[in-house]
Amino acid sequence: MALTGRLGLLALLGALVPLLVPSWWTLLALWGVLLLGVVADLALAGNVRALRFHRTGDTSVRLGQSATVTLTVENLGRRRLKARLRDVWPPSAGATPRTARVDVPAGERRRVEMSLTPTRRGDRRAITVVVRSVGPLGLAARQLSRPAPWTVRALPAFPSRRHLPAKLARLRELTGAHVALIRGQGTEFDSLREYVDGDDVRSIDWRATARRGDVVVRTWRPERDRRIYLVLDTGRTSAGRVGDIPRLDCSMDAALLLGALASRAGDRVDLLAYDRRVRTRVEGASRTDLLPAMVHAMAPLEPELLECDAAGMVSTLMARVRQRCLVVLLTDLNTAAIEEGLLPLLPQLTARHLVMIAAVADPRLGEMAAGRGDLAAVYDAAAAERARADRRRLTAELRAHGVEVVDAPPDEIAPALADAYLALKAAGRL
């Protein structure tokens, strides 16, 4: 039940009556009239209890785009229902319209289209549907709140997918027709074929030539079916914002580009998100399923405000992957976190796997280091130089352990990581 402003207005106007006829009876009569109006309204208002809600529509949406969720209101009652309806979503779901008017004749259904534009990644759950049906006099309304569950998953925006065609073109250069012409583009033996003018004489397979009586060359191709293990660090360092975006989101973007590229290149890609426990895992996804699986696995991930447990991460990795693979660790080059956590465990990891660390650099450091003029700016510059020196030292230390390090600002980290992968592939180091 809900009262309306009209009732308050009537009560206010009614306050003039006892001034004219000062008697208790006047007042009681006035209240009686108002009460009667309220009771009549409640009795005559549409029956909100007879409503049933059904939902259809999108269950996932890429961040920055709009999803449409349709709420169907079914009136099982015997009377027509005119009501105001509010489909309640969390604020970050960006649901519009906030309220809608519905007019459902008895036994019929009407649809209410909700447009959702989430402002943050993750799952957005519909909380409830509230219907308020005002009676014919407009004095009181019947109100009911009933859950109509639905979840819309806001997926990572994956803005770096625009780099994918360029990287795929480079990949095709490695795998495609050029292989025949340029030796050394791959390291894996592919096939034998007849010599054509222009082939590198060093690629002639003399044994086969002797057997066939014709000059035969070996062709090479890049390795396929290698395993790539993407590890997302969701610990405290991933919460820091670079620009206005959490570091974790930049890492996800880079991981998605690398995953898309590697799966097209014929490699198997797995994903692990870890801080002190496994947050999410994508393993054994087929080539076509990989990207949707990764995107869905990443969507609800949020940075946890605790120190990443490097030992746990390494042991999880070692337990899950036996054969050699490329481990891409997306984290931050934070001196304290890496030196105390990961560095002592690196030999264990590098002994079996090829390790690559991708870190998002903060452009703000560069701005601060370039600061000149007044004392505050100079001290800022000094602190930034110090931070950069720490980062350089850490990078050198990691490289000394045989780790590939990709350190790039947020708008370059995804293509830089893809390039590093392609370089490894071209060099046959996978």
Place this chain on the structure above:
Amino acid sequence: MVTQAPPQAPAEPSAGQVARRRWRSSRGIVGVLFALAVIAVVLAALRPTGSNEQLDPTSAKRDGTRAIAELLKQRGTPVTVARHASEAAAASTPRSMLVVSRSERLTDADIERLRSTPGDLLLLAPGRDVLAVLAPGVTSAGPSFEETSDPGCEMPFAKLAGRVKFGDSQTYDDPDEGVGCYKAAGSPRLVSLIAGNRSVTVVGSSGFLTNEHLDEEGNAALAMGMIGVPPSVIWLIPDKPAAGSGAGDKTITDMVPFGVWLFFLELVVTVLLVAAWRARRLGPVVAEALPVAVRSAETVEGRARLYRAARARDRASDALRSGARERIVPLLGLPRGSAQDPASMHEIVAAVAVRTGREEAYVGAALYGPEPADDAGLIALTDVLDDLERQVRQS
């Protein structure tokens, strides 16, 4: 990862802008408060300033009437001061003169008591209810602000007194019986009549009797004339009626009509109904966990502030120099590692000196020198390092 251009941080508003914005948002309230203050001051200024001793024949203050009392005594007429109507009634004799001042303090019962007194009456600026009982037939006709007035009647004492300065005064309708004097716009300020078997004089002003004004124009003469030469004068100046004495124990709530009570009761009900209307929202308030917002460079900024707070010029200059060396060394074609290696100091300094054409001592002081002596030195050091780096880059 595509970074959106960081949203333009709104410019920090200046103190003036802040003050203007606050003024704009609060000027309504300030205006209302100011208006209230002005109204309060005006009301306070308009409040009647009558003191407790006004018209008191024992008071020698400006607004007392001791002067007239003394005059009467000198003439041999005793003046009895009555502080209550019953005292006055008790003292009253058929030949006495009862002067009724401050009659607004009389309760209805007091006025009734005075009606039954035998002697003559002089009513000083009486109220409506006093007039109705003690001077039947005299009705008030509005105030007059003419300061002075001529008698304009045949009353002997008025003719003797002549011109009188009344100040602000009440006027009365010309009575059917009795005589009206000192007219303003046709309405007399002084009415003398016979009520029952006594003479009643009503005068619209009491100010002319006070110590302050008694000596002006014919004030004193009129006063003496009105009182005349009775064997005794009873000057009634009632005290404020005590609570519970009959009048004045009606509180304001007793006087509010019943309908108004019902009106307010209905208003309360209305407020409750409106509150119920506004309180019932369409659906719950949705709480949502928000992500943390920590800038990645926050620790670096914190370190910079610590440097500044501690005036750590040594640390700062070290960091700046090693950063500059780190950038210069690859340009010189030397191994990267030598930038932080003290052993290759001479090599680097010499190479930079050759490339820039500067003296080795200058270059050495810039790249490896001691900590700057003061803050200006630190700022100068950054300029020198920038210069060297640019020259190496351009050479």
